[in-house]
Amino acid sequence: MTRPLIGAALALAMLVFGFGVYHAAGLLKVDHSMVNRPNEITAPALPGTVYLAQRGALYRFRNGSFTQITPEGGWMQPAVSPDGRQLVAVQRKTNYSDLFVLTATGRPTSQITHNNTSALPEYNHWVFYPRFSSDGSTLFYDYDHKDGYSSYQVDLAIFATPTASWRSSVQWSIPHPYTGGDVSPAPIQGGIVFTKFWIDDQSMVHSQVWLQARPRSQGVPLTPKDVNCVQPAVSADQKSIAMICTRGQTQSTELNVASYDATTATLGIPTTLVKAELIASPAFSPDGKSIAYLAPVTPGGAFQLWTVGVSGNPAPRAFTTTLGLDSSSSPVWVAN
Amino acid sequence: MELRRPSPMPRAWIVIAGFLIAGIAGLGAYFLPVFETAANSTLGAGSIPNLNPAATPTQPFTVLLLGSDDDAKFPPDRLNTQSMILIRVDPTTKQATMLSIPRDLWVPIPDQGTGKISTAYQIGGAKAAIAAVESNFKVHIDDYVWIGLNGLVKLIDELGGVNLFITNPVLDDFYPADLNPNGNPYDYYRIAVLPGASHLDGVRALQYARSRHGDQRGDFARSERQQLLLLAIKAKSKHWNIANLPAVANVMNGEIKTSIGLDRLRALLAISDDFDGTHIHRVVLLPPYTNEGYAAGQDVLFPDWGRILPLVHQSFP
Numbered sequence: 001m002t003r004p005l006i007g008a009a010l011a012l013a014m015l016v017f018g019f020g021v022y023h024a025a026g027l028l029k030v031d032h033s034m035v036n037r038p039n040e041i042t043a044p045a046l047p048g049t050v051y052l053a054q055r056g057a058l059y060r061f062r063n064g065s066f067t068q069i070t071p072e073g074g075w076m077q078p079a080v081s082p083d084g085r086q087l088v089a090v091q092r093k094t095n096y097s098d099l100f101v102l103t104a105t106g107r108p109t110s111q112i113t114h115n116n117t118s119a120l121p122e123y124n125h126w127v128f129y130p131r132f133s134s135d136g137s138t139l140f141y142d143y144d145h146k147d148g149y150s151s152y153q154v155d156l157a158i159f160a161t162p163t164a165s166w167r168s169s170v171q172w173s174i175p176h177p178y179t180g181g182d183v184s185p186a187p188i189q190g191g192i193v194f195t196k197f198w199i200d201d202q203s204m205v206h207s208q209v210w211l212q213a214r215p216r217s218q219g220v221p222l223t224p225k226d227v228n229c230v231q232p233a234v235s236a237d238q239k240s241i242a243m244i245c246t247r248g249q250t251q252s253t254e255l256n257v258a259s260y261d262a263t264t265a266t267l268g269i270p271t272t273l274v275k276a277e278l279i280a281s282p283a284f285s286p287d288g289k290s291i292a293y294l295a296p297v298t299p300g301g302a303f304q305l306w307t308v309g310v311s312g313n314p315a316p317r318a319f320t321t322t323l324g325l326d327s328s329s330s331p332v333w334v335a336n
Numbered sequence: 337m338e339l340r341r342p343s344p345m346p347r348a349w350i351v352i353a354g355f356l357i358a359g360i361a362g363l364g365a366y367f368l369p370v371f372e373t374a375a376n377s378t379l380g381a382g383s384i385p386n387l388n389p390a391a392t393p394t395q396p397f398t399v400l401l402l403g404s405d406d407d408a409k410f411p412p413d414r415l416n417t418q419s420m421i422l423i424r425v426d427p428t429t430k431q432a433t434m435l436s437i438p439r440d441l442w443v444p445i446p447d448q449g450t451g452k453i454s455t456a457y458q459i460g461g462a463k464a465a466i467a468a469v470e471s472n473f474k475v476h477i478d479d480y481v482w483i484g485l486n487g488l489v490k491l492i493d494e495l496g497g498v499n500l501f502i503t504n505p506v507l508d509d510f511y512p513a514d515l516n517p518n519g520n521p522y523d524y525y526r527i528a529v530l531p532g533a534s535h536l537d538g539v540r541a542l543q544y545a546r547s548r549h550g551d552q553r554g555d556f557a558r559s560e561r562q563q564l565l566l567l568a569i570k571a572k573s574k575h576w577n578i579a580n581l582p583a584v585a586n587v588m589n590g591e592i593k594t595s596i597g598l599d600r601l602r603a604l605l606a607i608s609d610d611f612d613g614t615h616i617h618r619v620v621l622l623p624p625y626t627n628e629g630y631a632a633g634q635d636v637l638f639p640d641w642g643r644i645l646p647l648v649h650q651s652f653p
Contacts (some may be wrong), residue, residue: 014354197530230532
């Protein structure tokens with residue numbers, strides 16, 4: 001009687017061992033897909049408030065905790081009015097995107113653009129990268145004004161609209177055709193800075209931080225073509241510009257900061273604050289002493305919130321490690 | 337007469353053997369998808385011309401990467417190759433070269449006459465695609481890998497996405513909506529892949545690598561983006577280990593075909609850490625290596641072999 005019991009127990013133990021080996025092998029697998037929602041984690045506190053986007057939702061980061069302020073519904077690229085009382089953000093759908101005004105707590109109050117049409121997909125429009133002027137009177141943004149003669153040409157150009165009425169938009173930039181266009185406007189004393197793309201005779205793509213004083217004016221480059229800089233951010237005092245530069249590399253980026261002289265419309269010699277695999281979307285702190293940016297903490301990982309001092313001190317510091325932040329949505333860092 | 341009791345040693349060995357077999361069965365079950373995929377996707381050596389199974393990880397070797405739109409627009413056995421990238425890896429010097437072959441390149445195809453090089457696969461499968469590349473570019477190909485659209489999406493999602501620096505916005509109003517097997521494969525939708533450092537899931541990465549309408553450089557830009565995506569996949573898969581293979585095999589089943597056996601795959605994984613982006617030379621056959629033209633009622637690219645062959649033979653001696 002005992003022998004069959006022992007035999008059965010051993011057989012069961014072998015079966016369990018086999019399953020154990022199966023699952024142990026699975027535990028050795030490297031899993032890169034673990035991403036938390038921001039409101040599932042806490043992080044070291046930053047002064048003020050930072051607005052961020054992840055998986056189609058907007059989040060507010062204050063006192064070390066994240067609050068989800070919109071549902072996951074295509075929300076991205078928040079901008080905050082200078083008085084901090086309202087947001088403008090992009091809501092992106094399959095074929096189009098629109099700008100909405102939201103309260104600081106994320107409740108939509110009005111729709112600024114109406115880019116959806118149920119007709120053919122190509123009749124829809126994109127709108128991206130909203131940014132308030134420093135006095136809050138104007139909203140700059142990107143819009144794909146179509147070329148009526150070439151249905152394949154879709155280039156983003158920078159437009160501006162008065163915030164008092166949200167009507168009568170004015171086209172500011174004239175993009176180089178078939179480059180994807182001009183993006184990431186940032187208002188600055190004397191106009192706007194933005195990223196302009198062009199393709200040279202050797203089919204090399206170049207990106208430059210560009211300064212433009214008036215709608216449809218020629219503008220001037222602030223960075224050399226071979227440094228390939230994108231995503232300019234302007235400090236609150238408008239004396240510094242942060243940007244991401246690649247120097248033509250495909251998997252290596254720099255976070256650079258340079259002084260800006262409005263009288264001569266020139267940048268000083270840039271300082272490289274961070275050099276890493278991939279860095280995105282810098283934004284100055286309200287006091288101009290720090291820069292927030294997005295970058296992975298591990299090679300190939302999802303994007304996290306980092307900060308670095310504008311002088312390089314304090315050193316780069318990751319505030320999150322398990323998020324999957326939208327790297328095309330610059331953090332918006334405000335005082336309150 | 338008293339029966340002799342069996343000695344306790346054999347019984348102990350039986351128990352140990354039982355646990356060993358159970359453990360091996362557990363491992364076998366875990367890696368079963370790898371063996372299944374290998375069995376389903378690996379083409380016999382004899383069916384590939386000039387296959388060189390003797391190449392070891394220390395010798396240079398070449399792999400032809402083929403990518404096809406495998407949606408309902410095409411019968412499963414009549415796919416052309418939207419993407420053809422020839423890769424040469426030299427494990428000793430730790431150098432690699434990626435040569436993108438334009439899909440519209442107008443060339444003689446062995447046993448098929450003259451046509452776009454992308455149609456070689458459509459008519460004669462991997463064997464014909466390899467023969468077309470070998471005969472025109474005067475190179476030797478050791479192995480090939482074919483992957484379908486859904487396979488690429490699933491692979492990237494299994495990796496947890498890839499990180500890329502998008503050099504300029506990729507906007508396209510006529511991007512094919514053909515990933516859904518139940519949808520109309522001729523539908524299209526709009527895409528906007530925004531510039532800068534990005535973490536892309538499988539669908540967004542495919543949009544980035546496949547779009548061609550909104551770029552001044554058309555197919556050439558697409559070739560370049562495909563190379564960059566390959567580098568990003570390679571960078572991400574660097575962090576894999578062998579325990580990741582079953583999950584990859586599961587998602588890739590039926591979406592990948594290759595002549596690379598498990599032995600070669602293991603060797604490739606072993607040396608993959610030695611290669612980073614700085615040691616990978618990328619070649620795209622822009623004008624003047626190719627020139628746009630018109631043949632047999634279609635837009636094609638005419639090769640300038642006088643320029644192409646010296647360039648190719650620098651990297652593919």
